[in-house]
Amino acid sequence: MAFNDDYEHPDSLEYILESVLMCNDKSLEFNHLADDYNSVLLNQCLCNGDCQKSEICPHGGHYEYSTDGRELLLKKSSNPVIECHNLCKCSKNTCSNRLVQNGPRKNLEIFDSPVYGSKGVRTSENIPRGAFICEYAGELLTSHEAKRRLIINEELGSMNYVLVLNEYTSEKKQQVTIVDPSTRGNIGRYINHSCEPNCHIAAVRIDCPIPKIGIFAARDIPAREELCFHYGGEGQYKRVNDGKTCLCAAPTCTGFMPNTEIGQ
Numbered sequence: 001m002a003f004n005d006d007y008e009h010p011d012s013l014e015y016i017l018e019s020v021l022m023c024n025d026k027s028l029e030f031n032h033l034a035d036d037y038n039s040v041l042l043n044q045c046l047c048n049g050d051c052q053k054s055e056i057c058p059h060g061g062h063y064e065y066s067t068d069g070r071e072l073l074l075k076k077s078s079n080p081v082i083e084c085h086n087l088c089k090c091s092k093n094t095c096s097n098r099l100v101q102n103g104p105r106k107n108l109e110i111f112d113s114p115v116y117g118s119k120g121v122r123t124s125e126n127i128p129r130g131a132f133i134c135e136y137a138g139e140l141l142t143s144h145e146a147k148r149r150l151i152i153n154e155e156l157g158s159m160n161y162v163l164v165l166n167e168y169t170s171e172k173k174q175q176v177t178i179v180d181p182s183t184r185g186n187i188g189r190y191i192n193h194s195c196e197p198n199c200h201i202a203a204v205r206i207d208c209p210i211p212k213i214g215i216f217a218a219r220d221i222p223a224r225e226e227l228c229f230h231y232g233g234e235g236q237y238k239r240v241n242d243g244k245t246c247l248c249a250a251p252t253c254t255g256f257m258p259n260t261e262i263g264q
């Protein structure tokens, strides 16, 4: 994938362009994760058009052009997203179903957030609703490893970067993706949680069954505004009242950050 990402880490961490597999802990769960990570989705389209309509392209219909035609935006009801990829017959230059695979948007800044008292991410230009911000990239973890790291974070009182994305069909949980950018990550690791966020996350698949965690603008965002999303994810939020104190200062702040819940 030709990622266009030249952001730099302010910390001495390994900057990665997309999520990578955790180290092999020789577990069965790791083997399953590695199998998925090394699999290719054989779902190529045969289009010779722009892949804009889902009736024509089997993956299409998730994105539409902004009114000025300058960029692709995620449509409101698009979840989960499947993008066209290298095996597809469509042309990379005309296909309108390739966005996340091109890397994060330009003009993001890592800064010292006065609201959160730690680092955050803001934009130096206006961002339209539906625009792609960046992937939340880090190490892909088994649930066992994620629980182990959460306990260590808790004991050390360190920041928690583990993010869990649950995907459902109707009420049934289908797939769980766990990403930890604490030591290997990209700019997404600096985005803070808010109870009234201006961004949201979405599962985006390209050529792998494991989705990327895409962060998109939930509304028009003016330049200089800090970017944030809800760590509880899309519609998966359980109200907690024993988590870490939330500093988001939103009028509807629940007072607590959502707990990272990892089922079996």
Ligand SMILES: C[S@@+](CC[C@H](N)C(=O)[O-])C[C@H]1O[C@@H](n2cnc3c(N)ncnc32)[C@H](O)[C@@H]1O
Pocket (backbone or CB within 6 Å): 116, 118, 119, 120, 158, 159, 160, 161, 189, 190, 191, 192, 193, 194, 245, 246, 247, 248, 257
């Ligand atoms: C993914 S990191 C976000 C970037 C982080 N601020 C930094 O400096 O690296 C998540 C950590 O940021 C802090 N954080 C993020 N959102 C917060 C919030 N709403 N309230 C309090 N702390 C928050 C917590 O320490 C949390 O464990």
